[in-house]
Amino acid sequence: MNSPNGSPNKISFLHSIRFRLLLWFTAILALVLIIFSAFIYFNQSRDLEDDALGQLGRRLTRLQATLRVSLQEQNGKLTFPEGILEDTDVFALIGPNGQVLTSQGTFPSGDANQVAKQAMQNRSAHEDSAEGVAVWVDRKTAYAYAVAPIFGELGKTSLVVLGGPLDPDGRMQGLLTSLAFGSLLTLLIATGGGFWLADRAMRPVQTITHTARSIGETDLSRRINLESKDELGELASTFDNMLARLQAAFERQRQFVADASHELRTPLTIVNLETSRALEARRSPQEYERALRVIHSENDFMSHLVNDLLTLARMDNGQVALEKVPLDLSDVAVDGIDRLTPLAARKNVKLETGDLPETRVLGDRQSLLQMVSNLIENAIKYTEGEDKKVRIETGVTDGYAWVRVSDNGPGIAPEHLPHLFDRFYRVDKARARALDEETESPTGSGLGLSIIQWIAQAHGGEVHVESAPGDGSSFEVRFEALQ
Secondary structure, eight states: OOTTOOBBBBGGGGGHHHHHHHHHHHHHHHHHHHHHHHHHHHHHHHHHHHHHHHHHHHHHHHHHHHHHHHOOOTTTTOOOOSSSOOOEEEEEEEESSSSSSESSOOOOOHHHHHHHHHHHHHHTTTOOTOOOEEEEEEETTTTEEEEEEOOOOTOTTEEEEEEEOTTTHHHHHHHHHHHHOOOOOOOOHHHHHHHHHHHHHHHHHHHHHHHHHHHOOTTOOOOOOOOOOOOOHHHHHHHHHHHHHHHHHHHHHHHHHHHHHHHHHHHHHHHHHHHHHHHHHHHOHHHHHHHHHHHHHHHHHHHHHHHHHHHHHHHTTTTTOOOOEEEEEEHHHHHHHHHHHHHHHHOOOEEEEEOOOOEEEOOOHHHHHHHHHHHEEEEETTOOOOOEEEEEEEETTTTEEEEEEEEOSSSGGGGGGGTTSSSSSSSOOGGOBBBBTOOOOOOOOOHHHHHHHHHHTTTTEEEEEEEETTTEEEEEEEOOOOO
């Protein structure tokens, strides 16, 4: 998002990836701490409950044995040895009919009869054991109870109930406070550490962002050069590679525009000079004819150049539809020879044909004819000497079909070979716009070999060049042959 003056706005912390990473990290950690604390708390609560019930059952067993013989009733109260009951305990004696005969201590529910009903229900589940102790927990009041039968003067069907708090010392409350405080402290420390880690992890992204902001079309040479082996390092390396490709593309574009402008400037200048000279004063018919001949020649050159530029533009944009069908590459070569025979005759170049066996390939006939014609035309233009020859031949070798065009021209120096297929590249710059006075045809636009390479690659083929100064040149295009 850009500000009104075109500069990018700084992303607020709340909208940053660092904040989202920190938020997710904190939320996940908080969830883990809650689950862990709940597990610890409920596990300890269960252990405390089991321990309280076990102790209460054992105490009731001892109380049951004591009361079996010495149970007495005085003034409506029970008496039994000291040390059996604690201050927080509650005690009730229940008669055969479920009525509370007597009780001691303050029941949490405030009603001993309700406890008596629960005691009768829990005791009924242990009828198979006449002296068994039944225990249960009232979680509403956080009390544990135990019930057992009493024998003696009051009858064996009487029950004694003993109850006590599950957590008289408040250990669970202390554990809950410790877990809450510990979890909160852990969360605060982890949040601070998470912020530091998120900030450190996102620094390479900030470096990439700052570098991207500072790079313009005229400054594509800058690189991030992030020396990291992780995913961000891979991202930075990919970004650097993209910048390198963009830089190469922009340089090719600038060079292409400069070369095209230069190529068009020269014929336009010549046309302007010739027309100005012809209009300055009266000229003889021969001078007018010469001026028109030059203008016509330059117009042909510009038309050829514009057509080549349009062809390459359509090829680059994927607007050239190739209708590939099985065809004979030798027939295409023969058609190319027929097209270029008049040009070869005007330049006194002899077109020779070598072996032209049936060479089946899958391709677009019109495009392949243009490729072969460009190869032959290029060879004709650069053939020199008294015995000017261009040789065309086809064949199949090791599963690939080929067409080869050779000339006996001056050859090409090794340093020029890697650049032959660059657009507007010419080996002999001085002769780039020389006009053949005999044929009055301009030299090439410097785009023919680029078109040849594109057509070859569009058919899955490749172009090979063999040349040396003084030994001529040989261009061979190879395709996958049809069986």
